[in-house]
Amino acid sequence: MLWSHPVRGEFAPAAGLFFRQQGGLLLDDKIDRGSDARTDSGDPGGVFRCRFCRAKITTAAQMIEVNGSHRHVFTNPLGKVFEIGCFSQATGCLNHGPATTECTWFTGCTWRFSLCASCFSHLGWQYHADLTGYFFGLILANLLRR
Numbered sequence: 001m002l003w004s005h006p007v008r009g010e011f012a013p014a015a016g017l018f019f020r021q022q023g024g025l026l027l028d029d030k031i032d033r034g035s036d037a038r039t040d041s042g043d044p045g046g047v048f049r050c051r052f053c054r055a056k057i058t059t060a061a062q063m064i065e066v067n068g069s070h071r072h073v074f075t076n077p078l079g080k081v082f083e084i085g086c087f088s089q090a091t092g093c094l095n096h097g098p099a100t101t102e103c104t105w106f107t108g109c110t111w112r113f114s115l116c117a118s119c120f121s122h123l124g125w126q127y128h129a130d131l132t133g134y135f136f137g138l139i140l141a142n143l144l145r146r
């Protein structure tokens with residue numbers, strides 16, 4: 001299964017991790033440019049659902065920046081490219097496996113696998129660092145924004 005592969009990033013920022021909670025930053029044009037929906041009015045476009053079973057995973061209100069960006073692109077050791085978005089919460093996710101720092105994509109953070117709690121598809125990873133607390137890096141291709 002996908003999530004049984006070790007996952008490693010080749011992205012190693014020299015500076016320490018920094019983290020900004022969502023707020024005015026989300027209205028910044030740098031965030032989420034090219035998205036298929038806008039977040040400025042109520043629910044439409046505000047909910048991210050599992051692409052495979054349509055379960056609600058998280059919302060636009062949970063979007064955050066990590067290391068200066070909501071979106072990050074990483075390549076794993078098998079050459080598979082993941083475009084992920086960072087979220088402070090993803091209540092539709094089930095977190096799986098022991099936390100590890102091995103090959104982490106975010107310096108100083110441990111990670112676990114995040115699966116859809118409804119269909120158990122691999123949706124991304126949950127990260128943790130003492131400085132930042134928990135956040136989620138979710139594979140944008142596996143989410144539908146509705």
Ligand SMILES: [Zn+2]
Pocket residue numbers: 050051052053054055116117118119120121
């Ligand atoms: Zn699902």
